[in-house]
Amino acid sequence: MDYERQPYRRCGRSGLLLPAVSLGLWHNFGGGKPLDSQRTILHKALDLGITHFDIADRYGPPLGAAESTFGRIFPRSLRDEVVVTTKGSNPMWDGPYGMGNSRKHLLATLDRSLERLGLDFVDIFYLHRDDPGTPLEEQMATLDHMVRTGRVLYVGVSNFSPERTAQAARLLRELGTPLLVHQPSYSLLNRGIEDSLLGVLEEQGVGCVVYSPLAQGLLTDRYLDGIPADSRAAEGRFLTADRVTPEVLTFVRSLSALAEARGQTVAQLSLAWALRDPRITSVLVGASSPEQLEANVAAVDNLGFTHEELAAIERAAKE
Numbered sequence: 387m388d389y390e391r392q393p394y395r396r397c398g399r400s401g402l403l404l405p406a407v408s409l410g411l412w413h414n415f416g417g418g419k420p421l422d423s424q425r426t427i428l429h430k431a432l433d434l435g436i437t438h439f440d441i442a443d444r445y446g447p448p449l450g451a452a453e454s455t456f457g458r459i460f461p462r463s464l465r466d467e468v469v470v471t472t473k474g475s476n477p478m479w480d481g482p483y484g485m486g487n488s489r490k491h492l493l494a495t496l497d498r499s500l501e502r503l504g505l506d507f508v509d510i511f512y513l514h515r516d517d518p519g520t521p522l523e524e525q526m527a528t529l530d531h532m533v534r535t536g537r538v539l540y541v542g543v544s545n546f547s548p549e550r551t552a553q554a555a556r557l558l559r560e561l562g563t564p565l566l567v568h569q570p571s572y573s574l575l576n577r578g579i580e581d582s583l584l585g586v587l588e589e590q591g592v593g594c595v596v597y598s599p600l601a602q603g604l605l606t607d608r609y610l611d612g613i614p615a616d617s618r619a620a621e622g623r624f625l626t627a628d629r630v631t632p633e634v635l636t637f638v639r640s641l642s643a644l645a646e647a648r649g650q651t652v653a654q655l656s657l658a659w660a661l662r663d664p665r666i667t668s669v670l671v672g673a674s675s676p677e678q679l680e681a682n683v684a685a686v687d688n689l690g691f692t693h694e695e696l697a698a699i700e701r702a703a704k705e
């Protein structure tokens with residue numbers, strides 16, 4: 387592990403440091419991919435000082451496969467050098483206890499995750515989304531229970547509204563288990579968290595680990611000459627070809643010109659841009675190859691922006 391390769395940033399007002407660029411296992415770690423290529427990506431991540439791996443019970447396909455893959459390929463001797471996360475909430479099995487944020491579902495899905503991962507505890511457990519049908523008190527008491535029973539070190543929420551995040555943070559504080567982190571979507575193509583969520587997180591001392599900072603690959607050079615057969619948009623499950631619009635391509639071309647002047651690719655500029663705000667703890671990237679991951683971590687070589695560069699990015703976004 388090269389601990390000099392990238393900076394580690396404090397997660398909110400906690401003791402936990404996370405790498406500026408972290409790896410997510412939503413794609414590329416399911417059952418259909420060769421284990422060797424998955425191992426190569428994971429080892430590349432470790433070489434690059436990526437100490438933070440984001441997983442969820444559902445990631446695959448099939449459901450649970452990314453956790454099983456991680457469990458098979460992660461070198462156990464490094465357990466104390468990494469932060470492993472998982473999440474629960476989304477549908478995992480049939481019946482009323484197979485999904486949602488009831489205590490009944492969450493404790494069961496966490497135990498199944500730990501078994502697949504081959505771990506005694508995860509470092510961070512997230513509620514993958516809010517569940518308006520379950521009282522927030524029950525949701526937060528369950529997170530607190532997970533920590534007190536030793537299955538989880540820190541807790542987080544994902545895709546929660548600013549209002550519910552503030553309530554969740556207050557409830558958890560009363561229980562004595564602080565809310566470590568929120569995980570929202572954030573990129574140059576999706577800036578909703580700037581309106582109020584980031585303010586709430588700062589006020590509450592909660593970190594912010596953002597997902598899809600490359601808008602699933604749209605904010606790269608991947609689609610500038612059409613849709614490659616091995617791309618996520620060609621696969622069409624979560625990123626559909628109709629999202630590769632002429633407007634997006636025009637924006638990416640404008641960004642490419644600005645990136646070039648900074649000695650970066652458009653992907654590197656996009657990641658550095660998300661990290662320009664100190665409230666953002668880490669960007670969670672996906673990677674279908676070790677080369678993509680290496681290129682993405684190199685974003686940290688130029689994290690500073692001039693006022694002129696930021697203004698040019700704003701102009702390109704409005705065109």
Ligand code: NDP
Pocket residue numbers: 409410411412413440441514544545569596597598599600601602603604606607608616617618619653670671672673674677678679681682
């Ligand atoms: P990104 O926006 O980083 O998209 C990753 C994809 O972009 C890659 O799979 C690859 O696509 C393409 N790509 C990445 N780097 C490059 C590059 N340098 N050049 C060209 N193309 C590149 O993030 P994800 O959408 O994958 O999300 C990251 C993580 O965030 C997930 O793994 C998951 O852990 C988390 N997440 C959490 C969610 C939540 O609800 N909490 C929801 C979604 C994600 P290709 O396959 O085409 O090569």
